């Protein structure tokens with residue numbers, strides 16, 4: 001057996017047997033992996049706090065032929081603020097579930113891990129509304145997954161000048177001349193479009209540095225709702241719970 005140190009975040013955890021846990025980790029080195037945490041449910045286990053969702057840090061694991069076993073952990077951020085904020089916690093669970101759905105083992109998931117970390121930090125900040133954090137996360141996750149909508153020019157003719165609508169079905173802007181047969185075109189404010197352009201081009205570290213008017217927040221919600229319906233064919237449990245809390 002081979003011992004390695006992995007940097008990552010706990011996405012989910014489930015009890016196994018009497019005292020153990022199975023943990024899903026998103027790691028810098030090996031993408032999304034599943035690992036056993038032996039004895040993690042014994043009250044005096046050093047792994048008790050380390051294998052909870054949101055915990056981020058270094059995990060020392062044994063790499064077996066077919067599975068990983070967590071030996072110890074050095075957690076640098078528990079995102080403990082989320083424990084006293086039910087709505088915030090469910091936004092957080094939604095981001096974890098979303099990331100788990102989008103990532104794979106032995107795939108380079110460093111961008112998604114970075115996005116997740118910055119998103120949880122933004123969620124614990126009082127300066128950005130949770131809804132805005134959600135829309136920024138969703139749009140950037142689509143970009144990381146190679147599904148960025150076209151927000152700079154008409155998807156059909158490339159025009160950058162003519163008034164345009166946003167079509168989730170067509171995957172971006174459609175100009176006034178190409179608008180025929182685009183039934184789902186939504187007129188959006190320039191500021192909403194600018195926000196989307198910023199989210200798509202900004203570095204992950206700089207994503208959560210702006211806020212928007214209520215009108216822009218509403219429009220972003222509408223656009224992201226349509227995009228999620230089309231691009232993400234999955235109902236997230238945490239999102240369903242979150243919606244009952246809002």
Ligand SMILES: [Zn+2]
Pocket residue numbers: 154155156157158159174175176177178
């Ligand atoms: Zn066009």
